[in-house]
Amino acid sequence: MKPVLVVGGGIAGIQASLDLADQGVKVYLVEKTPSIGGRMAQLDKTFPTLDCSSCILTPKMVAVDRHENIELITYAEVKEITGEPGNFKVKVLKKPRYVDVDKCTGCGECVMKCPVKVPNEFNLGMDMRKAIYIPFPQAVPLKATIDPEHCLYFTKGVCRVCERFCPPKAINFNQKPEEVELNVAAIIIATGFSLDDARKKETYGYGVYSNVYTNLEFERLLSSTGPTKGEVVRRSDGKHPKKIAFIQCVCSRDELTNKYCSAICCMASTKEAILAKEHLPDVECTIFFMDVRAFGKGYQEFFERAEREFNIRYVRSKPAKIEEDPKTKNLIITYEDTTSTKYVREEFDMVILAVGVRPIPLEGVLKLDEYNFAEIKEPYIDPVATPKEGIFVIGMLSGPKDIPDSVTQASAAAMRASILAARG
């Protein structure tokens, strides 16, 4: 049995690792950020079951950490892949955390004492973290990391407060980047996605109007571990919104940005509208959409329930523009209701943009299409195998897909990779 490398610690990478490890295959799971969890860790609840995202994800994260066959390499990047199926050589660069992970207990004392505040990427910059930080409460591994771009010691040569207060003396400012070489039989790439830049859709005013949000920002607002501890309030005045608009297909199904459909946003917005109603029972929610793509198991039923039980209003229209009332910071949407052919100007006090997804490819390894999605050699016969034998891609990287499809692909790639591992 030879090991397998999994790149990316989101739900797809996690599932692939577990399915390999449970077959007795040794796995190296390499994650770029300080914790595994990926996008799913940022979601409040998941459609169509409304399961709390953390509740179903964290056990898997902990299982990865505990599994004797999985070696978790976080805060590290794959630099080079050479070799052939059954015998790949992979160079991985481990970035210095400046914290000795064997000593760090994750107590958070250093975080409390650190004087430097930095926009918190986990909450999409809507609140601040410290220069030494643990990305989110359920992080795995639960270890602190120093961000050298903002740490006073690295920028100005002073401070070292964390070092003074750390109970187990885990701070080590002298850590250096470390390169490790792995020898693996197969590689599964699950580097996931980010949202496209909503500012590309200038007429919607994201980044200009304070009460226009991306859907991922709204997930964080809904979440108890988010910047407002689960309070849905407006950026402009901290007040609860009374009327929220969700606009679908922002940077998706759009000739000027991405022509493809992002596959997850119809259901995500439906879910977010339901959750908004649960947080604020009197809020009115309207979803502007082109087609309701409720294609997965239980999705149509979920959409119908949103309309019937939660009184979510669906308007078949792609709005033309958003304007802001400078006094109230409310937002006026101009749209054509295509089912009545009327032009309407309607005021809302919060707008959520369902922004399209963009893949995050691993540079230089994969054959990519015009949108950077990884190409599959024979999709109908082996839907997770790339043209380069022994290298598999799963999740959003090969095309927009939801969690069940990503998880299914993850198990599929684990199967395909385990065959090479067993031969090695």
Added chain:
Amino acid sequence: MKVSEEIRIGVYICHCGLNIAGVVNVKEVVEYVKTLPNVVVAKDYVFMCSAPGQAMIKEDIKKHKLNRVVVAACSPSMHEPTFRGVLSDAGLNPYLFEMANIREHCSWVHPDDKEAATEKAKELVRMAVAKARLLEPLEKIKSAVRPAVLVIGGGVAGLRATLDLIERGFDVYLVEKRSVLGGNAVKLGELAYTTLTGKDVVNSLVEKIKDNPKAHIFLNSEVEKVDGSIGDFKVTVVRRLEEGKEEKIELNAGAIIVAIGYDPYEPAIGEYGYKTTDKVVTLFQLMDILSEDGPTKGELLIGGIRPKSLAFILCVGSLSTTPNAKPYCSRMCCSASLKTILKIKEKYPDIDVYVFYKDMRTYGKEEDLYWKAIENEVKFIRFDEAPSVKPRDKFVEVEAFDTTIQERIAIPVDAVVLANGMVPAADIEKIRVMLKIGCGADGFLKEAHLKLRPVEALTDGIFLAGVATGPKNIIESVASGSAAAAKAATIVTKEEIEVEPLIARVNEDVCSGCGVCAALCPYEAITIEVKEDGKRISKVNSMLCKGCGTCAAACPSGAMQQSGFKDNQVMAQVVAAFRGE
């Protein structure tokens, strides 16, 4: 553990973000729990299942010498295994753990009465503590694993699963009821973005399987009976032979993959004019017509003529468009229709094509088919109310209220294609009952968890692939075939498997051998044995017992006890619920 040992219980109350803490006053529950006898420590935390939550429990077990742990959080079906693992890691027997469900049983159902919900949470925890005092350590039951897998269904999903498992080195018994492999895919003609046909895909998989000695293919065969459980299923296959004869084959498999596929939705007679004229065909029929080895050798002929205009009606049999239609979306029909239209346009550029649709669901990268259809001047008409199809002398008229232009329109066409969806396979109920696995409201097989366990059945050792769980296209079905194979491999790669010890056990000194339990057991796990001295006693097969508790409830003498739910443990909970502490 000594019987006289002092009972020391740690109680942990989870906020579950705001799921619990938004309704239940968690701090108040903690303070209350501290007053209960034997509770040594009580704490709360935002996510008890997270690494820091688990670490806290582990540390307390050592620091406070805990010998029982109670977690008040979500349903045990979610996190009981997580917390049992915590106890194991801390060196405590994992069955000295009890869970109180204060989310599904409390905060989620009482969001409007926070005070009462808090009181109820206290009572639920009090009951759990009462039971925890009486918990006993248990050991998992081990049994040997048969290194072979049974795959039911030889469509693309079953073929892919078979190929993966034989390449991984396991014997596979592939049981297909028809005389050929390939299922529905063989009739789908050319596929999107390729000149490969459904048949090519099937052939390419079959080629790699058929001569491999690890693949044992049973055609014209059906699984008749399945006994046993994870690790060692005992399977009876019936193979139909010539002249109406049949043979029975007994097999043993460590895991089972169910890939029984689907049936195309068959419209009712008269539904959109179906079967009232030969100018109305289903999409599945059209794809067969366009196949090289179909009835017209690939020539587009409908009702004997080569149509100059075609209307496609989508959501036939789906989205409740007609009284007969299913409520769900069949997922693949939008893309399959557009793919077929583009292939037709390529071959017959002069054909006018109209698509009547409700929602165009070309999700993900398949949106490209929609762009291409628009570029190819396919005309799209959106409806809310199902269109009507009226056969005329030389043509068919399709009439609908077009919601985009807000007008009722009628279009005469030479032929109509009904994009029919997928329905559960005809024999799904038989398979479901035989394997004791679940179905959802849509009639498809139910997965253990819709998001995170999409290819696992609720019964251990049984996995689900392809359209058996719900509509999928070929690519998605093939992926789920490999995924189910991976799950089966996690079992058959092991020499022995561990199963939960939460099963029924007999106290032989008390049992009178009356046989009530054996008659009631839904899993045929109990037999009555006659001992040498003539005494009759009940015997439980620990691998077959699912721990449902029916026998323990029915036993007149109390001889049958359900481990983890013994009479004294359950009674202590009941007393705690009604009498308080």
